[in-house]
Amino acid sequence: MIQVIYGKRGSGKSKKMVFLANEKVKTTNGNVVFVDDDSRAIHELDREIRFIDAKEYGLMDYRSIYGFLCGIVATNYDITTIFVDGLLNAMDKKSESSEKIFEKLQEFSETNKIDLYIAMHDEGELAVTELEKYKVLS
DSSP, rough: OOOOEESSSSSSSSHHHHHHHHHHHHOOOOOEEEEEEEOOOTTTTTTTTTEEEEGGGOSSSSSHHHHHHHHHTTTTTTTTEEEEEEETSSSSSTHHHHHHHHHHHHHHHHHHHHHHEEEEEHHHSHHHHHHHGGGEEE
């Protein structure tokens, strides 16, 4: 399952992601991972949540993010939920590859039985209509 939380800058997406992660870690039987493009949320997350500051890994495009997520799961089969905050903000949401990455992420989620929450900016109309089926909050 993929759920996309999107909205304008400053609309509370990151706070919502932290809240959801803290709630999820209380109820899941597996591990929860929180991947962010900076370390602001580290002190707000439950200590049972694995925090990864992605800026340390030079993730520049959809393919590198996808590979990074696959690597996380490959090293820990007990992961049930991954939160991705901020990584997709710099990507071109209008490109064909953005639609394909969400198809790949959906397949990744289903194959590995992982819930995937993604927060991203919507600076106007979200151009890829395919993403609308994943939207949970704006």
